[in-house]
Amino acid sequence: MSKFPLTHAELMNQAPALFTEQPHIDVSDKYHFIPTIEVINEIKKNNWYPVSVSEAKVRQEDKEGYQQHLVRFRHFDDLLNPQENAVELLLFNSHDRSKSFSISAGIFRFVCANGLVIADSVFESYKIKHLGERENDVAAAVANITAIKPKLMDKIEILESIELSQHEKESFARSTIPLRFEKHLQVDYQDLLVPHREEDKRNDLYTVLNVIQENLIRGNISGTNKETGRRFTSREITSISKDVDVNQGLWDIAERIASIKEPSFALAA
Known part of the structure; x- marks a missing residue:
């Protein structure tokens, strides 16, 4: 992920779907199309800048350029004075109705x-309606994430x-296995606790959360398919x-652990 905002050319190169100018042919005539790049530009006006982007892979060639995509934004203040952690604004969309326009929070x-x-139980995602006052929808969502930044950093x-x-x-590691693996796939929960850098050899809840997350997301966890016996x-x-x-x-599991270990944590919600 870039330490600096992505340029217009970088956005176009990494995610052409952001610039699609019409919806997929299968979309209803009632669907009010909004190019993602327009919303990106509106968010930038509110001091949040795109720092990474990703597109979903497509199985049907005719969906290329219309697929689900995600843009992550960071606030101007955090770009100017980067800390160890930063709250991010996440923009989701697609042009084939597989994913609605929405804005969420991340770290x-x-x-x-x-x-x-961030789990919906902590921060409600804001839907950007394809019908109605788009600018008001975007402004309200951005304002809410900006307002919640200090509270998330406190958490x-x-x-x-x-x-x-x-x-x-x-116990934390065991409880996360169903998030990634189906019941017939058996893995060793200990593998989820293996740190990949010196800074992660700590026992605090936030570090353990990130270690498990990295192992679940990045893969390379070995296991056995109980139905076939294959590794x-x-x-x-x-x-x-x-x-x-x-x-x-x-995040939801980590919050539950925090509420058990530190009852005052629930009051910070």
Whole structure:
């Protein structure tokens, strides 16, 4: 992920779907089309700048340029004075109705280049209607994420202050397995707790959360298919929807652990 905002040319090169000028042919005539780049430009006017972008892979060639895409934005203040963690604004959309226009919140951890997506239980996603006052929808969503930034950073500080025992770390890891693996796929939860850098050899809840997240998302976890008896190794998650589901599930579990270990954490919501 870039430390600087992506240029217009970089956005076009990395995600052509952002610039699609009409909806997919299968979309209803009632669908009010909005080019994603227009919303990106509106968000930029509110001091948030795009720092990464991704597109979903397509199985049908006619969906190329219309598929689901995700743009991550960082606030001007965080670009100017980067810290260890930064709240991000996440813009989702598609031009084939596979994903509605929405804005969510996320957290980026620089030490491992991990991008968490905040659970809906913490931050409600804001839908941008294809009918109605688009500018008002965008402005309201951006204003809400900007307003919640300090509270999310406070939550991170609390998560960093909560120390987990080995048993608690193992329970955390076990509870996350269903987020990624189906019941017939057996993996060793200990593999999810393996850190990949010196900075991650800590026992605080936030670090453990990020270690598990990295192992779930980036793959390379070995296991056994109980139905066939065959061994397998997980691949990196490239699906935007699956990435979001895993991230939100992880955050939700971490919040539950925090509420058990530090009851005052629930009051910070």
